[in-house]
Amino acid sequence: MSADISWLALASFSLILVVPLGLNHYFKLALAKDLISSLLRMLVQLVLIGLYLQYLFQLNNVWLNLGWLTLMLLVGASAIVSKAKLPQKLLLLPVLAGLVLGLSPVLLILLLGVLQLQPWYHTQYLIPLAGMLLGNSLSGNIVALQRLFSALSEQQIEYQGYLALGANRQQATESFVQSAMQQALAPLLASMSTVGLVTLPGMMTGQILGGSDPLVAVKYQILILVAILVMLCLSLACTLSLSVRLAISPSGLVRITRSGS
Structure with a gap:
């Protein structure tokens, strides 16, 4: 079994996202909106699919x-x-x-x-x-x-x-x-x-x-x-x-x- 990751640890690690956001600002990439949108969509979609797959696994x-x-x-x-x-x-x-x-x-x-x-x-x-x-x-x-x-x-x-x-x-x-x-x-x-x-x-x-x-x-x-x-x-x-x-x-x-x- 793999070691579980707490939601607090995951949230703390996500603070590292200041790096791409900072580089976006420094190089004037104009990607902040896309970065944030993609990250939020990824978060919502993965959490929902995780919950749904638990349901699918049980029903099979x-x-x-x-x-x-x-x-x-x-x-x-x-x-x-x-x-x-x-x-x-x-x-x-x-x-x-x-x-x-x-x-x-x-x-x-x-x-x-x-x-x-x-x-x-x-x-x-x-x-x-x-x-x-x-x-x-x-x-x-x-x-x-x-x-x-x-x-x-x-x-x-x-x-x-x-x-x-x-x-x-x-x-x-x-x-x-x-x-x-x-x-x-x-x-x-x-x-x-x-x-x-x-x-x-x-x-x-x-x-x-x-x-x-x-x-x-x-x-x-x-x-x-x-x-x-x-x-x-x-x-x-x-x-x-x-x-x-x-x-x-x-x-x-x-x-x-x-x-x-």
Whole structure:
């Protein structure tokens, strides 16, 4: 069992937040409002989710678990499109589909094939695993969408050149999709190549602090990193492919710009 942290100790430690707030003031970053807003949202959301997960853990009901998972997917998809500053109307569905198609097979393999849980929808594993996989896919999808539509906007001559030579929309966007996927995967690949030497990932560290054997923690960390990589690849491929189909007409007309107009 890991050592508990009192609310007073947590509140006292939070006083260290004067450091980013002070640096914000010194460098005139104009981020004070965003910092405070993000911190308050984090506090409220984590406390509420902690209380709700206690309730879910006690019930361990398949429909409640799947309902919560659906909400996680919807919020995640909406956040990706919003942070990429692209229109929800056109891109929410392809992003949501990308997350679902990326998460579902990987999560089922983990629950049924590797962990072999009884029941398979055990809340203690289903929700945290889904949260880790989704959380690590958000930034990659944001980067990919930003890169794709920025490139289409900035390199219109090249794109129009492909179309003029007779390429269809898939052929004309192939190099842009390829570049978007490369940039989206780069941070994760860099992180994986230095894990253990430069960084100790959160899941592994958390298990060790919780009293787990270090080798057991290592096995779980390898498991989750492989799962994250596979899910990110699947979700990026699905999201970008569907986005090209919905955001670009068969004739090659891009229906949206980088700003989302």
